[in-house]
Amino acid sequence: MTPRNTRRTGAVAALAAAALTLTACGGTPAANSGNPAPAADGRLSVVASTNVWADVARAVGGDAVSVKAVVGATGDPHSYESTAADAATVRGAALVVFNGGHYDDFVPQIIKNETGKPVVEAMKVAGQDEHAKPETAEAGHEHANEHLWYDLDVVEDVAKAIAAKLGELKADAKDKFTANAQAFTARIDALEQKVDAIKAAHTGVKVTATEPIAHYLLDEAGLADVTPAQFSKAVEEENDPPAAAIAEIQKLVTERTARVLVYNPQTESPVTKQVKENAVKANVAVVELTETLPEGKDYTQWMGEQIDKLAAALKQ
Numbered sequence: 349m350t351p352r353n354t355r356r357t358g359a360v361a362a363l364a365a366a367a368l369t370l371t372a373c374g375g376t377p378a379a380n381s382g383n384p385a386p387a388a389d390g391r392l393s394v395v396a397s398t399n400v401w402a403d404v405a406r407a408v409g410g411d412a413v414s415v416k417a418v419v420g421a422t423g424d425p426h427s428y429e430s431t432a433a434d435a436a437t438v439r440g441a442a443l444v445v446f447n448g449g450h451y452d453d454f455v456p457q458i459i460k461n462e463t464g465k466p467v468v469e470a471m472k473v474a475g476q477d478e479h480a481k482p483e484t485a486e487a488g489h490e491h492a493n494e495h496l497w498y499d500l501d502v503v504e505d506v507a508k509a510i511a512a513k514l515g516e517l518k519a520d521a522k523d524k525f526t527a528n529a530q531a532f533t534a535r536i537d538a539l540e541q542k543v544d545a546i547k548a549a550h551t552g553v554k555v556t557a558t559e560p561i562a563h564y565l566l567d568e569a570g571l572a573d574v575t576p577a578q579f580s581k582a583v584e585e586e587n588d589p590p591a592a593a594i595a596e597i598q599k600l601v602t603e604r605t606a607r608v609l610v611y612n613p614q615t616e617s618p619v620t621k622q623v624k625e626n627a628v629k630a631n632v633a634v635v636e637l638t639e640t641l642p643e644g645k646d647y648t649q650w651m652g653e654q655i656d657k658l659a660a661a662l663k664q
């Protein structure tokens with residue numbers, strides 16, 4: 349069994365556990381005041397914390413759902429502060445999809461008193477309960493990396509979890525949701541082949557990142573992320589990195605120890621800008637990877653393009 353399959357089995361087990369938990373809570377949507385009936389047009393309303401998870405829900409739900417995202421193409425979900433209107437939107441949804449792992453904490457805050465609210469939380473689907481499994485945390489990180497939409501296996505599992513939840517909420521479209529999820533995961537499988545090709549050609553190549561956005565993708569591609577742990581940790585916590593860690597990452601690019609700099613424009617700071625400038629000067633390829641979906645692209649297009657950019661940078 350390959351590591352990928354092992355991980356998938358774990359995620360499926362977590363999914364089953366999550367389903368059991370829901371049953372145990374006795375979540376009959378109609379019995380809870382916060383859970384609305386389907387809209388007049390018969391479509392289920394799904395609200396996701398970011399446009400990434402919204403797009404996964406759209407791929408699975410098709411025309412049987414209407415999907416809204418709280419955070420769109422611009423802005424940084426890490427530091428997003430929700431409004432009263434967002435809270436009403438989230439509470440009004442038949443299904444809420446969010447990331448978890450403190451990435452989009454505004455969602456669990458909004459629904460904390462809504463017992464039985466149907467939700468899909470990517471972190472739970474991935475079986476990454478940060479408190480239960482501290483051994484999965486990276487060195488220098490107090491918690492598992494939360495950028496789960498860069499983990500293709502997890503995205504597949506989230507799509508399946510959304511299909512299962514939507515099937516419970518709208519039984520007459522259950523088969524359609526399952527079929528949509530299968531079509532979506534087939535497109536993800538094609539992306540996994542691109543990642544496998546990077547791994548075959550560039551295993552062990554050193555890269556660095558201004559923010560650990562693509563941790564799972566770099567890992568799956570066999571690349572060695574040599575970013576100083578203290579640098580990543582500070583950026584993640586929205587603090588200034590210590591001077592020694594800044595000096596270290598600057599050295600990684602100026603001495604070209606790192607072949608690629610992964611740059612997240614949505615968590616840009618004077619420090620990360622300077623690292624990028626030095627990378628450009630030293631001829632280290634800069635690959636911009638984003639937190640959220642750019643306008644006009646769907647998840648698989650966007651992620652496919654990002655993987656292609658990474659592959660092209662490694663060939664430089």
Ligand SMILES: [Zn+2]
Nearest residue numbers: 426559561639
């Ligand atoms: Zn991030």
